[in-house]
Amino acid sequence: MRTAGDPAGTAGTTAKRETARGARTEESGVKVEEKLYHNRFVVDAGRPHVKVKPHDMPSEALLALTRICPAGCYALNDKGQVEVTPDGCMECGTCRIVCADTGDIEWNYPRGGFGILFKFG
Amino acid sequence: MVEERFDAIVVGAGPAGNAAAYTMAKEGLKVLQLERGEYPGSKNVQGAILYADALEKLIANFREDAPLERHVIEQRLWMLDDRSYTGMHYRSDDFNEEKPNRYTIIRAQFDKWFSQKVREAGATVICETTVKDLIRNTKGRVIGVQTDREEGTVMADVVVLAEGVNGLVGQRAGLREELKPDTVALAVKEMHFLPSDVIEARFNLKGDEGVVIEAMGTVTSGMTGTAFLYTNQESISVGIGCLVCDFKESGEAPYALLEKFKAHPAIRPLLEGSEVKEYAAHLIPEGGYDAIPELYGDGWVIVGDAGQFVNAAHREGSNLAMTTGRIAGETIVRLKRTRQDFTAAELSLYAKRLEESFVLKDLKKYRRLPGFLHGNKERLFGLYPQLLSKAAQTWLRVDGTDKRAKEKEIWAAFRQSRGLKGLLGDAYRLARAWR
Numbered sequence: 001m002r003t004a005g006d007p008a009g010t011a012g013t014t015a016k017r018e019t020a021r022g023a024r025t026e027e028s029g030v031k032v033e034e035k036l037y038h039n040r041f042v043v044d045a046g047r048p049h050v051k052v053k054p055h056d057m058p059s060e061a062l063l064a065l066t067r068i069c070p071a072g073c074y075a076l077n078d079k080g081q082v083e084v085t086p087d088g089c090m091e092c093g094t095c096r097i098v099c100a101d102t103g104d105i106e107w108n109y110p111r112g113g114f115g116i117l118f119k120f121g
Numbered sequence: 122m123v124e125e126r127f128d129a130i131v132v133g134a135g136p137a138g139n140a141a142a143y144t145m146a147k148e149g150l151k152v153l154q155l156e157r158g159e160y161p162g163s164k165n166v167q168g169a170i171l172y173a174d175a176l177e178k179l180i181a182n183f184r185e186d187a188p189l190e191r192h193v194i195e196q197r198l199w200m201l202d203d204r205s206y207t208g209m210h211y212r213s214d215d216f217n218e219e220k221p222n223r224y225t226i227i228r229a230q231f232d233k234w235f236s237q238k239v240r241e242a243g244a245t246v247i248c249e250t251t252v253k254d255l256i257r258n259t260k261g262r263v264i265g266v267q268t269d270r271e272e273g274t275v276m277a278d279v280v281v282l283a284e285g286v287n288g289l290v291g292q293r294a295g296l297r298e299e300l301k302p303d304t305v306a307l308a309v310k311e312m313h314f315l316p317s318d319v320i321e322a323r324f325n326l327k328g329d330e331g332v333v334i335e336a337m338g339t340v341t342s343g344m345t346g347t348a349f350l351y352t353n354q355e356s357i358s359v360g361i362g363c364l365v366c367d368f369k370e371s372g373e374a375p376y377a378l379l380e381k382f383k384a385h386p387a388i389r390p391l392l393e394g395s396e397v398k399e400y401a402a403h404l405i406p407e408g409g410y411d412a413i414p415e416l417y418g419d420g421w422v423i424v425g426d427a428g429q430f431v432n433a434a435h436r437e438g439s440n441l442a443m444t445t446g447r448i449a450g451e452t453i454v455r456l457k458r459t460r461q462d463f464t465a466a467e468l469s470l471y472a473k474r475l476e477e478s479f480v481l482k483d484l485k486k487y488r489r490l491p492g493f494l495h496g497n498k499e500r501l502f503g504l505y506p507q508l509l510s511k512a513a514q515t516w517l518r519v520d521g522t523d524k525r526a527k528e529k530e531i532w533a534a535f536r537q538s539r540g541l542k543g544l545l546g547d548a549y550r551l552a553r554a555w556r
Contacts (some may be wrong), residue, residue: 068307097299098302100299109157112251112268113249120356
């Protein structure tokens with residue numbers, strides 16, 4: 001369901017820049033996927049509610065999201081661009097606020113009934 | 122989607138929206154409440170502590186059937202360094218009263234119950250429906266909402282925006298500004314399940330008694346934030362939150378921070394053997410009084426988190442949400458009865474009543490606090506917890522050093538790391554922010 005980027009396989013300079021989910025996971029020993037596994041989602045296939053605008057070099061704000069998104073939805077691809085996979089998104093809005101001034105992302109609520117469904121909240 | 126016209130439309134089914142919808146429906150107004158989740162509560166996250174007073178003013182006998190977890194008899198405030206806590210605890214049998222003052226709750230369950238009360242009061246509640254925009258007439262007055270349903274326009278005399286901290290409708294309609302990274306915190310939380318007798322033994326509790334822990338210190342890695350641990354009937358809510366601007370600057374992963382808190386030697390034994398069943402993230406408005414947006418205009422009012430109604434100093438939010446929702450509802454009922462037109466001038470009564478209530482009085486009292494906390498974060502969340510822990514340890518260890526020498530050592534540690542001027546300055550700034 002989710003694309004985890006390329007946490008282990010990147011080589012050379014890209015490996016250092018791979019600050020996204022993979023590197024973080026190893027550093028802290030925490031796998032966010034294991035946390036998200038407990039949650040209930042209804043994925044609106046083909047209609048991602050968060051989109052990253054096309055770019056060559058990510059802005060500082062966009063790069064920060066690869067580290068601070070609580071669902072680890074943002075990751076660097078092998079071209080050094082930031083990609084989003086919002087399937088595990090908890091709709092907190094952190095990325096929307098961090099990128100409000102840069103215009104890097106387009107953020108909408110999922111359609112009614114889709115997205116995260118908290119059992120306890 | 123619905124042909125008829127309503128007296129009021131409420132956007133969102135959290136505590137603020139439910140309080141508003143309940144108040145208006147009970148008084149006979151024709152109310153439509155729209156919620157984007159599958160059921161009310163499915164998008165909502167809180168610690169969570171329920172303050173009885175705010176709910177009692179709406180539903181006096183709520184204790185009869187509301188899904189309450191434990192009534193709080195003990196509050197622990199902890200300053201943490203990496204290996205210790207310096208704590209202040211207050212526990213009293215007086216909190217074992219007939220009508221307890223504070224309860225832990227599980228929001229998805231509580232919100233469902235509250236929503237049932239809203240329906241019983243006569244409101245129409247429609248879920249799985251996202252409000253996309255407000256509809257205005259040629260004069261700019263709000264006259265309805267646009268939803269994501271087919272033919273999804275609905276009209277009403279007034280719209281109550283209870284869309285939460287990350288509410289897009291009001292922002293995109295230009296009613297309030299975008300949230301700023303330094304006035305909003307990101308909190309992550311887990312639900313840890315344990316048998317109730319284990320929880321009771323670990324926390325020294327009987328029956329429905331509960332404990333809540335609020336913690337601050339090195340656990341937030343120098344960021345402005347706090348952590349918490351609340352006992353529910355058969356689960357423990359554990360979480361941590363910091364300002365979004367601090368997360369951005371530090372690049373800390375929120376879930377790694379949560380793991381760090383859970384691994385703290387004072388926390389880990391409390392969670393041992395538990396089964397995690399959910400991981401949640403949510404924003405908390407922390408900007409206080411100065412971050413409150415315009416609260417009303419022609420045909421609209423804002424309630425709850427969408428209006429930044431959170432008292433960060435006292436960890437109060439849902440009570441402010443219910444109170445602002447209730448007062449907005451009462452204001453609308455009154456205007457409807459006197460056949461008013463819900464203009465901004467008429468709805469200003471809502472803001473006036475909030476000024477007279479604890480809501481704006483408290484937020485005004487602490488208006489300097491958010492700036493103080495953020496501006497002194499290295500000391501408040503790093504240096505001072507460490508100094509306190511060191512002082513306590515110096516004082517408590519019996520090692521042949523005389524007590525006067527110990528006092529000198531403690532005092533020297535404070536002066537070396539902060540200086541007399543710095544210490545006095547911090548004390549003064551705290552007193553001023555608290556005043």
